Amino acid sequence: MTSLPTLALHELHDGGGVPIVLIHAFPLDHRVWIPAAEALPANLRAVAVDLPGQGYSESGGIAASMDLVADAVYHTLQNAGIANAVVVGLSMGGYAALALTDRHPGFVSGLGLVDTKSTADAPQARSNRLRIAREMEMGQSLQPVLALPSQLLGETSLRVRRQLLPTLDAWVHSQAPRGLAWALRTMANRPDRTAVLERFAGPVAVVVGAEDAVTPLTDAEHMVQAAKDAALTVVPGAGHLSPLEDPRTVAAALALLHRRVVRGRR
Secondary structure, X not given: OOOOOOOOEEEEEOOEEEEEEEEOOOOOOHHHHHHHHHOOOOOEEEEEEOOOOOOOOOOOOOOOOHHHHHHHHHHHHHHOOOOOEEEEEEOHHHHHHHHHHHHOHHXXXXXXXXXXXXXXXXXHHHHHHHHHHHHHHHHOOOHHHOOHHHHHOOHHHHHHOOOXXXXXXXXXXXXXXXXXXXXXXXXXXXXXXXXXXXXXXXXXXXXXXXXXXXXXXXXXXXXXXXXXXXXXXXXXXXXXXXXXXXXXXXHHHHHHHHHHXXXXXX
């Protein structure tokens, strides 16, 4: 039996009831969610995890599998006394959220998919991830991913939110090359999970930056069409990191998702 790592868990917003669990993007950690968590209504609790090999979490030597990532998130939250949650993932975090919904459906009360997609990588994208992972492992260097921050932000943010770039650069520099290489392999190995959305009975919030060039509006619309009960929010002037670029708009979409979950329990 695989020994799962216990992940770092961060309380980002105090509150009660069903918590919101926030899962971050690559090559970052929980800090990308702090502005949106702070913009949530006062009564909502939000916690964030650092995925294996990123932030304060070790990979624990587990195989590069999104299934094992989901299991590690689930067991970490269970050990923290969280029996069910609204699970929200940004980019790679969305892949983890879908895997968690697939493997532990009773845990997920509502699902938030932010700047992400439900489909697997195309062959060229998968090969590119594996190539970058090899480069990072061979050189034990972050160099292959240092240009990512400027590619993840939208054109508007690059123009009017310039302070985000040095912040993102610092967060990327704080990561471990081995951990990011492991995360790249994990993303490359993930399957198409559109069928998970088709089966999921709870409410879904799909959020996408209008300027997201990584997982654009077409990917978001695909997920909305697949889900039984989905609401779409397009964030003007934001790219692939909409919770950082426009935290208030994203927080409002997540608060609405939470209200839909609570209404469904009455």
